[in-house]
Amino acid sequence: MAKKRPGVFWSTVLTLVVLYGFMEFVFPYFAMWVAGTDHLLPAPSAFMLIYMALALIASLVYVYSDDEKIREFWAPVLALLREDENRRTIQVRKVLAVVLPLLVGAYLFFQQMPRANPPLESRMQHPTIPGKYEKLRNPYRDPEPGLVRAFMQERNLQGVPEAKAKQMLIQEYVMEGRMLYGKNCVPCHGAKVDGTGLLARGFRLKPANFTDPGTIATLVESYPFWRIQxxxxxxxxxxxxxxxAMPAWKGQLTDEQIWKIILAEYDLAGVEPRVVGMK
Ligand code: HEC
Structure with a gap:
């Protein structure tokens, strides 16, 4: 067993580590100097991968050029796996048996973990609404006199002033909307409409927080209608x-139900929709 000098295996590993270190830590400075920019230019990951793959192939070609080198290259690996029975090797085996699964586990964990930091590209939160939705308005925010009168008939509210009856009707729509919201939207958008439902943590792109002035308060009501449908x-x-992860609701909820949910959503969030022109 070659114990004195590093041996073919370890010198190959060392070469690869040095090359990787060069690409990771020195190359960005080199690239910055060549490109004449004032910030570091790290090597793109695809480039790194090709570079390291070539380095590995080159090392193996070197090792496999000679029978003696092949034997020497694999010697430490084989010794670890089966031949060597001295105490240190056995300890190394035990340590590896624990550390390797931990490393693989940690790698997978950090790969999959939802990240809180925003991506480099900027995301446009409110892209343009499709034309056919633009002109829609919520029929329940300011119900027609006909609807109000029908409601007064139904509830025997003849003595009540029409304006008051209208408010009661709207309140009724809001309650219906709240029920529907509670049934369908709470798991993601949360009972307090702040985007902290039970499922919300699982999504990288968080469910909208309707109490945030940057969401529904900046929008005309047809916008959430489009987004919900x-x-x-x-x-x-x-x-x-x-x-x-926002589901499409058009198969599940009728237009009427969606408008009522929207009414409730603004009500729960304590904000008003944006109004264009006159109402
Ligand atoms: C599976 C989780 C989930 C459920 C259930 C869900 N949403 Fe969403 N919703 C999201 C996510 C995530 C976003 C943010 C990304 C986006 O804008 O599409 C979002 C965005 C929205 C937006 C856009 C807000 C904005 O500022 O553009 C509206 C409106 C909305 N949801 C309403 C609802 C309503 C109403 C319901 C119930 C009928 C509902 N959502 C149910 C996950 C969900």
């Missing part, structure tokens, strides 16, 4: 990166 799949590419 068509969901995340209908978002154009400007709204990437990160796929939206």
């Amino acid at each position: 068509e969901g995340g799949v209908a978002l154009p590419s400007e709204a990437s990166p990160w796929d939206s």
Whole structure:
């Protein structure tokens, strides 16, 4: 067993580590100098991969050029796996048996872990609404006199002033909307409409927080109507990166139900929709 000098195996490993270190830590300075920029230019990962793969192939070609080198290259590996029975080797085996699965586990964990930091590309939160939705308005925010009168008939409210009855009717729509919201939207958008439902943590692109002045308060009501009907799949590419988990509700909820949910959503969030022109 070659114990004195590093041996073919370890010198190969060392060469690869040095090359990797060069690419990772020295190359960005070199690239910055060549390109004349004032910030570091790290090597793109695809380039790194090709470079390291070539370095590995070159090392193996070198090792496999000679029978003696092949034997020497594999000697430490074979010794660790089966031949050597001295105490240190046995200890190394034990340590590896623990450390390797931990390393693989940690790698996978950090790969999969949802990250809180925003992506480099900027995401457009509110892409343009499709034309056919633009003109829609919420029929329940300011119900027609006909609806109010029917409601008064139904509830025997003849003595009540019409304006008051209208407020009661709207309140009724809001309550219906709240029920529907509670049934369908709470798991993601949360009971307090702040985007902290039970499922919310699982999504990289967080469910919208309706109390945030940057969401529904900046929008005309037809906008959430579009978003609720068509969901995340209908978002154009400007709204990437990160796929939206917002479901499309058009098969599940009627237009009327969606308008009532919207009414409730603004009500729960304590904000008013943006109004264009006169109402
Ligand atoms: C599976 C989780 C989930 C459920 C259930 C869900 N949403 Fe969403 N919703 C999201 C996510 C994630 C976003 C943010 C990404 C986006 O804009 O598509 C979002 C965005 C929205 C937006 C856009 C807000 C904005 O500022 O553009 C509206 C409106 C909305 N949801 C309403 C609802 C309503 C109403 C319901 C119930 C009928 C509902 N959502 C159910 C996950 C969900």
